[in-house]
Amino acid sequence: MTELRTLKVALLGCGNVGAQVARILIDDAGTLAPRTGARLELAGIAVRNLDAERDVDLPRDLFTTDGETLVKEADLVIELMGGIEPARSLILSAIQNGASVVTGNKALLAADGPALYEEADKAGVELSYEAAVAGAIPILRPIRDSLSGDRITRVLGIVNGTTNFILDQMDSTGAQFADALAEAQRLGYAEADPTADVEGHDAAAKAAILASLSFHTRFDLENVYCEGITRVSAADIAAAKEAGFVIKLLAIAEKITATGTETAGNEGVSVRVHPTLLPREHPLAAVRGAFNAVFVEAENAGELMFYGQGAGGTPTASAVLGDLVSAARRIVLGGPGRIESTTGHVPALPIDAATTSYYIGLDVADQPGVLAKIAQLFAEHGVSIEIMRQTIHRDADSNVESAELRIVTHRASEAALAATVEAVKALDVINSVTSVLRVEGA
Amino acid sequence: MTELRTLKVALLGCGNVGAQVARILIDDAGTLAPRTGARLELAGIAVRNLDAERDVDLPRDLFTTDGETLVKEADLVIELMGGIEPARSLILSAIQNGASVVTGNKALLAADGPALYEEADKAGVELSYEAAVAGAIPILRPIRDSLSGDRITRVLGIVNGTTNFILDQMDSTGAQFADALAEAQRLGYAEADPTADVEGHDAAAKAAILASLSFHTRFDLENVYCEGITRVSAADIAAAKEAGFVIKLLAIAEKITATGTETAGNEGVSVRVHPTLLPREHPLAAVRGAFNAVFVEAENAGELMFYGQGAGGTPTASAVLGDLVSAARRIVLGGPGRIESTTGHVPALPIDAATTSYYIGLDVADQPGVLAKIAQLFAEHGVSIEIMRQTIHRDADSNVESAELRIVTHRASEAALAATVEAVKALDVINSVTSVLRVEGA
Numbered sequence: 001m002t003e004l005r006t007l008k009v010a011l012l013g014c015g016n017v018g019a020q021v022a023r024i025l026i027d028d029a030g031t032l033a034p035r036t037g038a039r040l041e042l043a044g045i046a047v048r049n050l051d052a053e054r055d056v057d058l059p060r061d062l063f064t065t066d067g068e069t070l071v072k073e074a075d076l077v078i079e080l081m082g083g084i085e086p087a088r089s090l091i092l093s094a095i096q097n098g099a100s101v102v103t104g105n106k107a108l109l110a111a112d113g114p115a116l117y118e119e120a121d122k123a124g125v126e127l128s129y130e131a132a133v134a135g136a137i138p139i140l141r142p143i144r145d146s147l148s149g150d151r152i153t154r155v156l157g158i159v160n161g162t163t164n165f166i167l168d169q170m171d172s173t174g175a176q177f178a179d180a181l182a183e184a185q186r187l188g189y190a191e192a193d194p195t196a197d198v199e200g201h202d203a204a205a206k207a208a209i210l211a212s213l214s215f216h217t218r219f220d221l222e223n224v225y226c227e228g229i230t231r232v233s234a235a236d237i238a239a240a241k242e243a244g245f246v247i248k249l250l251a252i253a254e255k256i257t258a259t260g261t262e263t264a265g266n267e268g269v270s271v272r273v274h275p276t277l278l279p280r281e282h283p284l285a286a287v288r289g290a291f292n293a294v295f296v297e298a299e300n301a302g303e304l305m306f307y308g309q310g311a312g313g314t315p316t317a318s319a320v321l322g323d324l325v326s327a328a329r330r331i332v333l334g335g336p337g338r339i340e341s342t343t344g345h346v347p348a349l350p351i352d353a354a355t356t357s358y359y360i361g362l363d364v365a366d367q368p369g370v371l372a373k374i375a376q377l378f379a380e381h382g383v384s385i386e387i388m389r390q391t392i393h394r395d396a397d398s399n400v401e402s403a404e405l406r407i408v409t410h411r412a413s414e415a416a417l418a419a420t421v422e423a424v425k426a427l428d429v430i431n432s433v434t435s436v437l438r439v440e441g442a
Numbered sequence: 443m444t445e446l447r448t449l450k451v452a453l454l455g456c457g458n459v460g461a462q463v464a465r466i467l468i469d470d471a472g473t474l475a476p477r478t479g480a481r482l483e484l485a486g487i488a489v490r491n492l493d494a495e496r497d498v499d500l501p502r503d504l505f506t507t508d509g510e511t512l513v514k515e516a517d518l519v520i521e522l523m524g525g526i527e528p529a530r531s532l533i534l535s536a537i538q539n540g541a542s543v544v545t546g547n548k549a550l551l552a553a554d555g556p557a558l559y560e561e562a563d564k565a566g567v568e569l570s571y572e573a574a575v576a577g578a579i580p581i582l583r584p585i586r587d588s589l590s591g592d593r594i595t596r597v598l599g600i601v602n603g604t605t606n607f608i609l610d611q612m613d614s615t616g617a618q619f620a621d622a623l624a625e626a627q628r629l630g631y632a633e634a635d636p637t638a639d640v641e642g643h644d645a646a647a648k649a650a651i652l653a654s655l656s657f658h659t660r661f662d663l664e665n666v667y668c669e670g671i672t673r674v675s676a677a678d679i680a681a682a683k684e685a686g687f688v689i690k691l692l693a694i695a696e697k698i699t700a701t702g703t704e705t706a707g708n709e710g711v712s713v714r715v716h717p718t719l720l721p722r723e724h725p726l727a728a729v730r731g732a733f734n735a736v737f738v739e740a741e742n743a744g745e746l747m748f749y750g751q752g753a754g755g756t757p758t759a760s761a762v763l764g765d766l767v768s769a770a771r772r773i774v775l776g777g778p779g780r781i782e783s784t785t786g787h788v789p790a791l792p793i794d795a796a797t798t799s800y801y802i803g804l805d806v807a808d809q810p811g812v813l814a815k816i817a818q819l820f821a822e823h824g825v826s827i828e829i830m831r832q833t834i835h836r837d838a839d840s841n842v843e844s845a846e847l848r849i850v851t852h853r854a855s856e857a858a859l860a861a862t863v864e865a866v867k868a869l870d871v872i873n874s875v876t877s878v879l880r881v882e883g884a
Binding site: 020024028031032034035036130136137138141142145146147148149150151216283286298300301302303304305306307308309312314315317318319320321322323324325326329 | 462466470473474476477478572578579580583584587588589590591592593658725728740742743744745746747748749750751754756757759760761762763764765766767768771
């Protein structure tokens with residue numbers, strides 16, 4: 001066996017994921033060395049508080065509060081501190097020092113990715129971030145490398161385990177959102193302040209990253225339309241279920257081409273996060289609990305799906321280590337880091353330019369001619385109806401009848417749909433619009 | 443826009459996949475160039491017969507019968523001829539000439555992969571073969587790169603679309619194997635001579651490649667136990683269905699560790715292909731028709747699944763082009779090709795060392811004490827029973843009763859199971875052993 005060189009690894013942050021990365025680097029050193037072509041030596045761990053409790057028992061002498069000095073001695077830097085500063089400055093310092101960087105910091109990438117990628121390119125080092133989207137699931141590397149000769153047309157991702165757990169609970173138990181959220185908090189799937197998850201902000205940052213790699217163009221958070229799951233009711237879920245659908249919070253990045261008059265002048269990419277109906281037979285519909293999955297449609301490859309654990313210290317550490325070993329192999333071989341494939345200038349489109357099918361629930365007066373009136377109004381707005389179903393309820397006590405109307409449309413633009421809904425609301429036969437939800441995968 | 447350099451691409455073979463690769467290289471040249479960092483120029487296509495019919499209309503002057511000369515002028519060579527020779531000689535010639543090679547030739551890789559990888563390493567060029575396993579699905583690169591910091595413990599793959607289509611037909615329509623095969627042939631999913639597919643040979647070659655990358659050790663066809671689907675009956679499928687299972691032909695590569703006495707001295711990797719029962723709720727159970735999927739279990743990442751189209755000219759061309767663009771990017775950046783991660787020396791184990799659960803169907807005499815006798819015999823052989831269910835049938839005409847016994851065992855070794863089945867057969871209360879099938883994913 002030839003003598004292997006040693007590469008020094010600096011770890012910034014030692015939370016949930018960081019502690020597992022440190023454990024694996026120490027415990028699996030013997031396994032990682034031959035497949036890397038170098039010994040990966042954990043040179044130190046920078047933390048804010050030396051005395052904090054850790055998930056894993058690690059040697060005390062590895063810890064330091066001086067990240068800046070640690071980074072300067074490293075061949076490879078792993079940033080798992082989260083937040084913008086000091087993560088950003090330490091990453092820049094590492095890159096300028098010639099170290100390759102692995103990060104899972106989606107907030108930083110969504111906020112300031114382009115500047116970081118540019119610095120890495122200039123320095124000829126790798127900046128990789130598989131852990132930032134969908135935890136353990138290899139999705140960024142397949143999009144960047146395996147699909148580099150194809151044209152991705154659409155990405156649909158369940159990329160937030162918290163919201164998928166909540167929606168799955170609501171679907172399987174009939175619970176209301178607030179109760180399902182409480183259950184998720186009790187089980188540790190949701191944080192005490194669940195805003196970033198349930199309002200879709202976490203998924204939106206991931207959508208921006210997925211869209212950037214899929215469409216070879218930099219998109220940031222401002223390009224992402226974002227709607228969370230707080231307004232999804234048990235009634236919505238039940239109605240969807242009855243109609244053969246399941247409601248998922250999807251991160252969507254989709255190429256829009258000008259085929260119809262509605263979208264003329266609107267060629268580009270729609271990046272969005274919103275609750276979405278999926279047919280129960282769609283591969284994404286079977287993604288239960290806190291699991292994640294990303295469904296990719298490409299012109300040549302067709303439909304692909306990547307499925308696995310989207311969070312958790314150990315699974316996410318697997319993604320970090322995959323990036324680390326790949327970057328280390330590149331250092332061993334010599335030559336600069338990877339080429340970035342962000343070469344395009346595809347415009348990001350507003351949500352109005354997206355076209356999907358819609359599910360619309362209406363509480364209507366039980367009178368003759370109501371269906372015809374509504375159908376006529378949809379037609380006037382250029383929105384074609386695929387399915388229309390009316391259910392009559394009779395209140396046993398009052399003997400008053402009410403009617404519920406459920407409509408699934410063909411693909412229509414957001415703008416056309418919004419105008420239709422406004423017009424429907426104004427009809428005297430309409431008591432209320434109970435839900436408007438987008439449908440994908442039908 | 444800076445002037446891009448041109449890389450010459452030689453294509454060997456112009457069948458189903460090759461013709462689509464040529465089409466994409468020509469039609470998408472403008473898209474591929476900026477994301478590659480070089481213009482990819484299709485310099486020529488080597489074929490046996492210049493006048494053969496092609497799936498795609500391609501410029502006549504690209505075609506040549508002189509593969510050897512074509513290869514010598516190329517920076518990148520795509521081999522899609524299939525078979526051992528002249529594919530092998532042309533690939534070696536390309537490598538020695540400093541060209542990176544992309545191939546989808548699983549037969550060649552299974553037969554002579556190690557010699558080819560070694561030559562590529564020596565020459566500092568890339569030899570990539572994503573298209574050889576599971577068509578369009580990015581699976582080899584994720585295993586090689588994304589999971590390089592993890593330890594894979596098990597891979598379960600539906601990697602042959604023909605057999606998955608046949609089994610799915612049998613499952614959904616109740617058809618016998620012969621009828622489902624005929625339907626697959628009629629629809630073009632099975633070839634006139636379906637041996638390579640239905641006997642599991644195609645899946646076995648893919649299993650060897652998956653095992654080699656997953657366990658960092660070279661395994662070849664001789665290390666793979668192979669059992670096809672020709673003996674799977676409609677009755678097997680129906681019984682499995684009733685018990686909540688679906689039968690799939692799985693390519694399995696599994697790490698076996700010596701935890702029990704049964705497997706002592708048998709540490710290593712079991713690589714095998716056989717019809718397998720899967721619980722209907724397992725993610726692989728939902729893979730229908732001719733689709734492929736690979737389910738990967740790793741120590742840190744947990745469970746992952748990769749799903750998509752496993753065959754077809756255009757989907758497979760996507761995988762070829764992903765490899766091509768990645769190899770071209772590396773040439774543009776300079777520096778040698780990828781490091782190979784085949785560094786281990788894990789032994790390949792015979793099928794006897796594998797442990798799985800088993801489903802056993804028995805036609806037994808309807809007498810008191812039969813169940814106890816059989817249970818006793820299983821216990822004596824160290825095979826633990828998880829579920830035992832007896833169904834009594836009464837023939838309306840003869841009024842003769844017969845009993846059917848269905849047993850699902852806990853995990854047991856092949857050897858223990860085989861001994862148990864032999865002993866069961868010898869019991870006087872047994873009319874016949876109607877099926878013995880392995881169960882995974884329970």
